[in-house]
Amino acid sequence: MKQTVIAVVGPTAVGKTKLSVEIAKAFNGEVISGDSMQVFKGMDIGTAKIASQEKQGIPHYMIDVKNPEEPFSVADFQTYVQHYIKEISSHHKLPIIAGGSGLYIQGALYDYNFSAQPRDEALTAKLEEELKSEGAASLHKHLEKIDPQQAAKIHPNNHRRVIRALEIYETTGKTMTEYQNEQVLESPYNPILIGLEMDRELLYDRINRRVDEMVQDGLVAEAEFFYQKGLEEYQSMKGIGYKEFIPYFENRQSLEESINILKRNSRRYAKRQYTWFRNKLNVVWYDITPSTAEERFRNILGDLAGMLKKK
Known part of the structure; x- marks a missing residue:
């Protein structure tokens, strides 16, 4: 019998982290971070890692498993996620993947054979x-x-x-x-993909405000720490939230310009995420607004209860 896995997907800043915790609390689950940047130790603010109090006692995996100097590929992501799905299942818990890019989630849930691609x-x-x-x-x-x-x-x-x-x-x-x-899109699991979407203007405003909060929380200092370690050419520093500040550190761009570019890049990434999931995967979508999120989350939990019975 295939293991059921829930994935909470959608654009950045839409509320996936909070929903994944609510699902875990309701259905005896544990959470796997689907964000390929949250694997890097110390890169906390720019990757919007979940805070301890936000976890509400729910175990989280795939956070801080790599040093920023180390590479991390979609094939690595697949290996880690599948390992943690197996581990969580062995605890008789429900595995829940929170967030992540479309290619990475698809690769993990549908068992793409990345390693078979020849290397030269x-x-x-x-x-x-x-x-x-x-x-x-x-x-x-x-x-x-x-x-x-x-x-x-x-x-x-x-x-x-x-x-x-x-x-x-x-x-x-x-x-x-x-x-x-x-590749045949067949999963070794019973995947349930829950997608969150939001009116674009509302989402973009939310993204802009989140960037401002990250800056207030010390994002520039965090990015500069890794820049001073000489990591600007490493994969970890090429992620959104870090690469935008390199021109500022090199006196080629003002801080204000860097922040505005980060907001723009984050909005564009949100749009790409949404397009990928819309076109590539079978997702059950829920439209939310900041004011109706809690009520919508209750609806999702009710729907999930019915979906899990069918599985």
Whole structure:
């Protein structure tokens, strides 16, 4: 019999963390963070890690499991999440994934075979040399020509993923998009995906205010700490909430500009998240507003009770 797993998805700042705790309290569950940035130790404010009091005694996994110097891929994410699903199930608890990007959640719940994609160390080294000599923009343009769908998902500064997508094409003759589309979307679990959505203007206002709160809570100092450690080229510093301040630390941009760019990038990310989940996965959506969230959460818990009986 397949293990039931609940995933709470939707754009950033919509209320997924709070809902996941409510679900865990109602249905004897434990929570796995689906945010690939929350794995990095010390990167707390910029990744909006859940505070101890917010957990309300519910165990949380996949937080602070990597040092900021370490890489963390979608395949790593899949391995960790599947391990924690197994561990939580062994406690006779319900696994609940809170948040995360569409590709990562899809990879974990639908068992994409990332490790089977062939690697070619010589080709990787060659592409890394091209990155140094020609720059990130040139490499990303090359990816746009062969796999525009994947290029649209990968930021030019995410060198590791750009190189990986090019490497797959060079070694297999297939684009990463083709490779992903060929995989059968069948889950080893019984996944229930609960999606939260909000009016765009309300959501964008919420995102802007959350960024202001992060800055007040010490986000700039947190980002500068990792910058001073020389991590600006590492994956952890390329996440939204950290990369935006690097030009400020290098006296190329004002603090106000950096904060505004962070707000813009966060809004754009929210839009991409929503589009992915709408197009790729079977999600039960609930529209909420800040004032009706608690009432809507009660409705969701009632609906979930019925869904879990059917499973």
